[in-house]
Amino acid sequence: MNCNLLHIVFTVCFVSSSFFGQSENQINKSKIKYYNGDLFLLEGSAFTNDVKENRYQRLPDKYHGKVRDLVWDLSKCSSGMSVRFFTNSTCIYVKWSVVNSSIANRNHMAATGVKGADLYFKIGKEWQYVNTARPNGKDFEELLVANMDGKRREFRLYLPLYIELADIQIGVEESCKIEKAVQDSRKPIVFYGTSITQGGCASRPGMAHTNIISRKTGIECINLGFRGNGKMEPELAEIIREIDAELYVIECLPNMTKQEVLERISPFMEILREKRKSTPVVFVENLIYEKSYLDNKTMQSTNEKNLALKGEFEKLKNDGFKNIYYIDGKNALGEDHEATVDGTHLTDLGFLRYADFLIQNIKKYKLL
Amino acid sequence: MNCNLLHIVFTVCFVSSSFFGQSENQINKSKIKYYNGDLFLLEGSAFTNDVKENRYQRLPDKYHGKVRDLVWDLSKCSSGMSVRFFTNSTCIYVKWSVVNSSIANRNHMAATGVKGADLYFKIGKEWQYVNTARPNGKDFEELLVANMDGKRREFRLYLPLYIELADIQIGVEESCKIEKAVQDSRKPIVFYGTSITQGGCASRPGMAHTNIISRKTGIECINLGFRGNGKMEPELAEIIREIDAELYVIECLPNMTKQEVLERISPFMEILREKRKSTPVVFVENLIYEKSYLDNKTMQSTNEKNLALKGEFEKLKNDGFKNIYYIDGKNALGEDHEATVDGTHLTDLGFLRYADFLIQNIKKYKLL
Numbered sequence: 001m002n003c004n005l006l007h008i009v010f011t012v013c014f015v016s017s018s019f020f021g022q023s024e025n026q027i028n029k030s031k032i033k034y035y036n037g038d039l040f041l042l043e044g045s046a047f048t049n050d051v052k053e054n055r056y057q058r059l060p061d062k063y064h065g066k067v068r069d070l071v072w073d074l075s076k077c078s079s080g081m082s083v084r085f086f087t088n089s090t091c092i093y094v095k096w097s098v099v100n101s102s103i104a105n106r107n108h109m110a111a112t113g114v115k116g117a118d119l120y121f122k123i124g125k126e127w128q129y130v131n132t133a134r135p136n137g138k139d140f141e142e143l144l145v146a147n148m149d150g151k152r153r154e155f156r157l158y159l160p161l162y163i164e165l166a167d168i169q170i171g172v173e174e175s176c177k178i179e180k181a182v183q184d185s186r187k188p189i190v191f192y193g194t195s196i197t198q199g200g201c202a203s204r205p206g207m208a209h210t211n212i213i214s215r216k217t218g219i220e221c222i223n224l225g226f227r228g229n230g231k232m233e234p235e236l237a238e239i240i241r242e243i244d245a246e247l248y249v250i251e252c253l254p255n256m257t258k259q260e261v262l263e264r265i266s267p268f269m270e271i272l273r274e275k276r277k278s279t280p281v282v283f284v285e286n287l288i289y290e291k292s293y294l295d296n297k298t299m300q301s302t303n304e305k306n307l308a309l310k311g312e313f314e315k316l317k318n319d320g321f322k323n324i325y326y327i328d329g330k331n332a333l334g335e336d337h338e339a340t341v342d343g344t345h346l347t348d349l350g351f352l353r354y355a356d357f358l359i360q361n362i363k364k365y366k367l368l
Numbered sequence: 369m370n371c372n373l374l375h376i377v378f379t380v381c382f383v384s385s386s387f388f389g390q391s392e393n394q395i396n397k398s399k400i401k402y403y404n405g406d407l408f409l410l411e412g413s414a415f416t417n418d419v420k421e422n423r424y425q426r427l428p429d430k431y432h433g434k435v436r437d438l439v440w441d442l443s444k445c446s447s448g449m450s451v452r453f454f455t456n457s458t459c460i461y462v463k464w465s466v467v468n469s470s471i472a473n474r475n476h477m478a479a480t481g482v483k484g485a486d487l488y489f490k491i492g493k494e495w496q497y498v499n500t501a502r503p504n505g506k507d508f509e510e511l512l513v514a515n516m517d518g519k520r521r522e523f524r525l526y527l528p529l530y531i532e533l534a535d536i537q538i539g540v541e542e543s544c545k546i547e548k549a550v551q552d553s554r555k556p557i558v559f560y561g562t563s564i565t566q567g568g569c570a571s572r573p574g575m576a577h578t579n580i581i582s583r584k585t586g587i588e589c590i591n592l593g594f595r596g597n598g599k600m601e602p603e604l605a606e607i608i609r610e611i612d613a614e615l616y617v618i619e620c621l622p623n624m625t626k627q628e629v630l631e632r633i634s635p636f637m638e639i640l641r642e643k644r645k646s647t648p649v650v651f652v653e654n655l656i657y658e659k660s661y662l663d664n665k666t667m668q669s670t671n672e673k674n675l676a677l678k679g680e681f682e683k684l685k686n687d688g689f690k691n692i693y694y695i696d697g698k699n700a701l702g703e704d705h706e707a708t709v710d711g712t713h714l715t716d717l718g719f720l721r722y723a724d725f726l727i728q729n730i731k732k733y734k735l736l
Contacts, residue, residue, distance in 0.1 A: 107502045108484075110569065111475040112709055121662060131659045131711045134475045147665035201478065201571065203709040291499045294489065297515035338720065341480055341571040343499045349717040352706065 027146060032093055033174035037083045037157075040170070041181040044081040044214065046190070046222045046243045056081060056165040058224060063239055071229050071236075078159035079198045080191075080210045080223025084181035085170065086154050091146040092119065093171030094157060097139040099164035106162060108341045109201035111135050115163040118204040119144045120215070122154040127215045130155075132204045141171075154181055158206040161199035162227070188220040189213065190243050192236060193251035193284075197225025201345040209346070212355035217368060219246060230255045232264040237271035245279055247367050248272070249358070253286035253305055254344070261308040269316055269324070278323050280367050283313055284358070285329035290343035325365050332357045395459055395514060401542035402463060404535070405451045405525075409549040412449040412582065414558070414590045414611045424449060424533040426592065431607055438597050439604075446527035447566045448559075448578045448591025452549035453538065454522050459514040460487065461539030462525060465507040467532035474530060476709045477569035479503050483531040486572040487512045488583070490522040495583045498523075500572045509539075522549055526574040529567035530595075556588040557581065558611050560604060561619035561652075565593025569713040577714070580723035585736060587614060598623045600632040605639035613647055615735050616640070617726070621654035621673055622712070629676040637684055637692070646691050648735050651681055652726070653697035658711030693733045700725045 038055055042048070050060030056078040064072055076099075098115050106114055111134070118132040133142040159165055172178050191197050191210050199208030206212075210221040222243060224236070230252040240248060250268075253261065265283075272281065285306045292299035306329070313326050332354055333339035339350030346354055362368050406423055410416070418428030424446040432440055444467075466483050474482055479502070486500040501510040527533055540546050559565050559578050567576030574580075578589040590611060592604070598620040608616060618636075621629065633651075640649065653674045660667035674697070681694050700722055701707035707718030714722055730736050 107479040107504060108500065108571070110478045110571075110709060116476075128661065129658055129705045129708075129711070130662060132476065132709060134710065136475060145659050145662050147663045149662075149664065153662075203476070203478075203569065203571070203715045207706065207715075290497055291513050293496065294498060294513050294517075294521075295515045296517065337497045338575065338716070340497075341478060341500060341716075342502065343497070347571045347575070347716040348706070348709075349715070349720055352717055 027091055027143070031174055032091075032171045034093070034095060034169040034171045035178055037168040037170060039180065041084040041183055042081060043084060043156075043183070043220050044210070044222060046188070046224075054164070054166070056159060056168075059239065066235050067233075067239070068229065071226050071233075074198070074226040074229060075224075076164040077162055077198065078165045079161045079205075079225060080208060080221060081159040082205075082211065082214075083157045083159065083168065083170070084154065086152055086179040086181060087172050087176060088150050088152040089172030089176040089178070090148045090150050091173065092144045092155065093141065094119070094133045094144055094168065095139075095141040095171060096133070096168040097166045098135075098160065099166050106201065108345060109162070110203045112204045113161055113199065113202045113207070115160045116204055117160060117168065118158050118206045120156045120158070120206060122156070125218070127156060129206060150176075152177075158204070158211055161202060161205050161208055184218065184220065186219050187244055187246040188222050189217075189247055189249060190222045190224060190240055190245045191249045191251065192224045192230060192240055193249075194225060194230040194255045195227035196254065196344075196346055197223060197230060197251055198227050199223070199225065200227065201341045201347060202351055203348050207348040207351050209351045209355040209358065212351060213359060216355065216359060219368070228255055231260060232256065232268045234267055234271055237268045241272045241275040245276075247280040247282060247362070249282045249284065249362075251284040253284070253309060256305065258301070258304045258308045261305055261312060265309070265312040266316065266319075269321055273321065280323045280325060280365075282325045282327060282362060282365070282367070283309060284327045285309060287329045287332050290337055290340055293337070325367070327358070327361045395511070399542050400459075400461055400539045402461070402537040402539045403546055404537050407548065408538070409452040409551055410449060411452060411524075411551070411588050412578070412590060414556070414592075422532070422534070424527060424536075427607065434603050435607070436597070436601075439594050439601075442566070442594040442597060443592075444532040445530055445566065446533045447529045447593060448576060448589060449527040450573075450579065451525045451527065451536065451538070452522065454520055454547040454549060455540050455544060456518050456520040457540030457544040457546070458516045458518050459541065460512045460523065461509065462487070462501045462512055462536065463507075463509040463539060464501070464536040465534045466503075466528065467534050474569065476713060477530070478571045480572045481529055481567065481570045481575070483528045484572055485528060485536065486526050486574045488524045488526070488574060490524070493586070495524060497574060518544075520545075526572070526579055529570060529573050529576055552586065552588065554587050555612055555614040556590050557585075557615055557617060558590045558592060558608055558613045559617045559619065560592045560598060560608055561617075562593060562598040562623045563595035564622065564712075564714055565591060565598060565619055566595050567591070567593065568595065569709045569715060570719055571716050575716040575719050577719045577723040577726065580719060581727060584723065584727060587736070596623055599628060600624065600636045602632075602635055602639055605636045609640045609643040613644075615648040615650060615730070617650045617652065617730075619652040621652070621677060624673065626669070626672045626676045629673055630680060633677070633680040634684065634687075637689055641689065648691045648693060648733075650693045650695060650730060650733070650735070651677060652695045653677060655697045655700050658705055658708055661705070693735070695726070695729045
């Protein structure tokens, strides 16, 4: 069965009025049927026609060995992905299991962001948050919402940001229907970057900026954020150029030294442009770390990296590269200095501000 | 030595220019001297003249046995407290240990919020965030900031929200001075409520709404939030009335049933007014849980509780109670439905919006 083409309708639903108004513990669990997430539309995943050992890894198997082991391991995280479906069930469960991994050990990020999942529903053209599945152990099951009116609605379940997902299943009343959502036709935006790009430290997956931008613009976003390892390496340019994108957003600076910035941007662009002659490329500055307002050395180091980026960017333009854009990081997180959990990684507050900032800047360049 | 009165100056500082610009790992740890947090100004702590087994517990020992065990256990968390000091050190370390407790097991809240600490500095009349100490195990030590210019500044270290703090120490260069900050004279605002009041689920202690409100208004806030146990019990009215407050904010509804709302508010106010004839009391509605927009039963239950609160509030007014105020919860968290981690508990985004919402409403009533 080709799940990419088939609009799946499992069963006709007879909405039972007895379901309406029932409380969580009144639900008859034996009447819940689980469907594997593989059956539904997966968004935020590139290379969908290539072989992947696991549907929720970000790079296909053919790149194993091409990228450094650390990048490969991180690429197994389902960051930036979501599953879309329609249902008229009056309740929705989710059941998921994760591969045990030390990647998940983050003391400045809630487990819901690391290995949880959160549900949105579509209302008009907007997506509205419903609830989050909270992880507890290695395998989880959670009732996300109950007592709904049985109308057919579209839902979107965001997948974990910092863990390798083994399996995810969606549970609805067995008497109701569940259908695959239809993919939008527009090309995606590809983000390549660091732990921040990967979603550190959103409280839940839906609040990573790539997911916020996807909701706010209606354009699919591909998250290629690799914690500590977004370093503008040539092999990543070779991989990214395989994705036919609306634009590429490169936000690697926090993982790079000034020297790496000077050495790597030009080769990175050369490789990218071999295949993608005119796809817009947006470079984002290193945001200013909060402690820098007192820590002079950190401020100096960040300023030097940004100056290097700016210099290399101007050189690229002088060398004839077209459709490249530069985003100055000032005020990317507002002016109250409250948007991070550790001066570096963004909270939901920071991600919302950063998403709005990027959208605003990208629109200013008429790229959206 | 009476630490509440004495403005402590430990040593005269000879700021060494060699310290300027040093990187973190260049700091000579043997030149760092630790001072116990007990030496400095503690804010957000009521009953400071009563005996407490631990300085960072919220209720004094005399109430052990008066409140339910669950309330007592939760009262040991240092929620809403901060330590203030001046120093001209070029770096600041923090070292702290926590009492091992299951309270800390929260899968929708970062460990930095549960048992971390975060540092702010004063710039003009504002407090600006610097960095967070990230917990790792039971005893922690962390360099919060380095490479400062050696000017004398005021700092504020927010204490953990969901753990019993055993001990906290502040480390500065031994050649520098560290001084106790001076308490402001204004009466505090007392918040009595639930897990949300206690700070669930801020990413770091400084982002609990009581701490944000304290920073934004310059008024000390006392956090009496007890996870799952803010139930307007008579013994809490007896305790709260002992605090000579600017106003009391009662935000207990998420922990109460409709029946409890109907039965408890009037006796609670009777007890409070026996001692505090005119201190303003502000009641806050149950905020609408996000899943309620689909889950009809949850919406109905919340609406019923809020109607009960409103009804009891009107009765209180008719019964002659003065200086009582009501805050309608609508739009308390903005309009994008993105402000919570689980539809109930606030993220930093939610707390910032909620703090602004409360300040705005309290100012509307001319109570600030």
